[in-house]
Amino acid sequence: MDFNLDKLLNFPNATVESCSIVDDINYFQIRWLNEKIQCPICGETITKIHQERQSLIRDLSVFGREVYLKIPHRQFFCHSCQHYVYDFSGTVQLDFIDWRRRQTSRYQEYISAS
Numbered sequence: 001m002d003f004n005l006d007k008l009l010n011f012p013n014a015t016v017e018s019c020s021i022v023d024d025i026n027y028f029q030i031r032w033l034n035e036k037i038q039c040p041i042c043g044e045t046i047t048k049i050h051q052e053r054q055s056l057i058r059d060l061s062v063f064g065r066e067v068y069l070k071i072p073h074r075q076f077f078c079h080s081c082q083h084y085v086y087d088f089s090g091t092v093q094l095d096f097i098d099w100r101r102r103q104t105s106r107y108q109e110y111i112s113a114s
């Protein structure tokens, strides 16, 4: 979307596609720019997305409003070894998002420091 917004987001391979404000909360729709991943089982490059879900992840507030990121959680299908592979599982885990707690690592650091 906006180059400066992507810089503020500061996630690798991600862009802010749109933003909206609902009930005084900022929602940012994120889109991943990498359209393929490497299969953690057989090492093949996978381009076929089987399904995509949306995760709502809490991030740091900006300009006095809470921020939630709508982040796609993709499931790929590897034709080579016939396995389904999640975008962020096992070896392709992202260190800037805690999926279990549904928040970014920087938000987690902020609340544990205050």
Ligand SMILES: [Zn+2]
Binding pocket: 039, 040, 041, 042, 043, 044, 078, 079, 080, 081, 082, 083
């Ligand atoms: Zn595979």
